Amino acid sequence: MHQYTLTPCQKKNHWTSLKAARRRLEEHQCLLQFISVNEVPGLYQLLSNTAKEGWGVEKTDDMAHLALDGKYHARNYPLFHKELAVLMYELGGGTALHALNKSPFMLPSHHTIAEMRRQQNLRVTVGDVKISDIMENIEILFHDVDPGEQGCVGITLSQDEIAAEGRLCYLEDTNEIGGLCEHATAHLKTFKMGTNLTVIEAAVKYIREGKIHVGKEFSVAAFSRHAPTDYGAKPVLMLPTCKKSSWQSSAQNLQKLAWAWRISPFGEAKHGPLDTIASDRDPTRKAALYLVCMHRSLGVNDPLYKFLMNLPGLNLFTGNDFVTMDFDYKHLFKRLCTLLCSKMGMLVNGVIINKTLLAQWLEKLSGHDWSDESIHVLLNPKDHQDVPRAVKLLFLIVNLRQLDVSELDPSKRHTHHAICLLGDMFDALVEPFINPTLSLSEQMMSLITFAHIVCAMFVKHDGAFMSNQLYGDRQCMVKNELHAPSS
Ligand SMILES: [Zn+2]
Structure with a gap:
């Protein structure tokens, strides 16, 4: 029987290989031990990066230690994690998602999923409320809504405030600063960023002086159809606000909204005329509503007059086109x-x-x-x-x-x-x-x-x-x- 003998040189090589294999095994065991007893944040993303970047065991172990110390954040979120984060946000709100973002699961943050949650690229108001912005939003939201068999229906315009993060942002589409309150128009000549820091510096100066504010809330106005289908409120105005605007400017905004609906081919012409403006108990808007919805009395030639004339005590004042106001x-x-x-x-x-x-x-x-x-x-x-x-x-x-x-x-x-x-x-x-x-x-x-x-x-x-x-x-x-x- 043939006996295989190793030369001294081969023996030495095998011995070196064995030592290296043992060392690698030890490193693997160390890594396995470390990740099994510690709650390493974002472990899934970290291991995914290991394969992607071609890290060795030692490097992976180092990164796992850094992640545990909060010095490394793997952010290559798979689609599943993003969808899960959207679901958590919808079910539990921003607080729940923040907690999960800081937990070992390290789900994507609110900012990471913002793009996914946005179904429509609506115009946010910068500076004065512009009829063109409202019309564009009306087109985006109402152009593919089928009026159905009933054709034109009554339309309600409703307005209320929602909480915002209270920070400025950069609007890439228009190269503008977003998030400043309605007072900004009186002080800033432009909101365009331009090629230097002049506009930002001016905005910061006026904010520090208290002349303009970062909007802590958004005033949202929405149109809704009185129809059996697709009757949900669709927001066409998103105005950052410090809630210190006048009732006159509130009335102007309501008139701009009504006018935009009237002249948009996707508004009154397609879905029907505005007949109600609804609000909460906001006192500024209430004063504006009286101005917009209570300035003309029904006359004998108005079609509604014959129905309402015999109701003693009923206030017959309305706005243009018989628009009335409503409160929730x-x-x-x-x-x-x-x-x-x-x-x-x-x-x-x-x-x-x-x-x-x-x-x-x-x-x-x-x-x-x-x-x-x-x-x-x-x-x-x-x-x-x-x-x-x-x-x-x-x-x-x-x-x-x-x-x-x-x-x-x-x-x-x-x-x-x-x-x-x-x-x-x-x-x-x-x-x-x-x-x-x-x-x-x-x-x-x-x-x-x-x-x-x-x-x-x-x-x-x-x-x-x-x-x-x-x-x-x-x-x-x-x-x-x-x-x-x-x-
Ligand atoms: Zn303000």
Whole structure:
């Protein structure tokens, strides 16, 4: 049998190879040990970089140590991680995504996924609100919306503010600085970046002097169609704001929006005329709404006149093209509850109905399950924006009408009578918004009942019943409901 013998030189080479193999094995074991007992951030991305960059085991181990110390961030996110981050952002918001970005999973940040989340490249307002910007956004959002068989429908323009990050940004398409408030136009000649730092330096100077501001909120205006399909609000104006603008400029912006819708081939011509401008309780915009929507009275030649002329007490003032204003009914429910839950309360037929009185009467309600929420919690809410709680309280007051008062003394009966009147009023107000079985006529009759009760009480008690603003807002809401279906 042939025996294989190694020369001394071969022996030495094999020995060296064995030593190297053992060392590599040891490095592998070290790396495996390190990543299995430590929460290395972004491990998936790090190992992916190992293959991509051709790192050895030693280099990978070094990078894993750096990653654990927060000195290395692998950012080659696979598509799956980006999609997961978008989902987390939609479900849990910016805070949840930030937490996951800082966790060992190291999901992409809000900025990384911004491009993916953007479905449309809408124009953000820089400087003055421009009709051309609004028209471009209308085209982007409405050009492929099918008007359907019904053709033109009524359109609502709504406006409200949303929170922003409060930082400036560079708008690549137009080479401009974005994010400055509406005051910037009065101080900066241009927002174009140009080839030097002049514009940036001027902006920084005025911001430090407090003459212009970085918008902490965006004022967003959106059009929505009163149609069975594709009725969601589509935002056509995104204006960075410091919320210190005047009601005159707010009115101008509303008129620009209305005009842009009117002249855009993808606006009124395709989808129908604007008939309502809706808002929250923002006082500046409310003043602007009165200017835009209450400056002409219906005349005998107007088509709506014959329908509305026989409604005594109805304010027949509208804006151009019969545009009326509306206020979010949920806001009105909440404001009514806030008033009831205050010490001042509402004066009804000589009885002050406030939280103290309501607590005493709600106790008498039989058959109501108070296990999940006490009367105290209902009347002393931590969150004044809680709409279901507001509707619940209004309905409990409606239910107080059913109480048996035959055993009560005349004074208590007088109080109960006042509560019943308030219950009738709330029933007429809330029912059209929550009962889908009501016909359009029944909804109208209910809201007109509400308008008459609230008018009678306001004439009798003035500000002790409710504030002028609250009264005005709810009559506007009822008037808008009367106007909208007829157009
Ligand atoms: Zn400002």
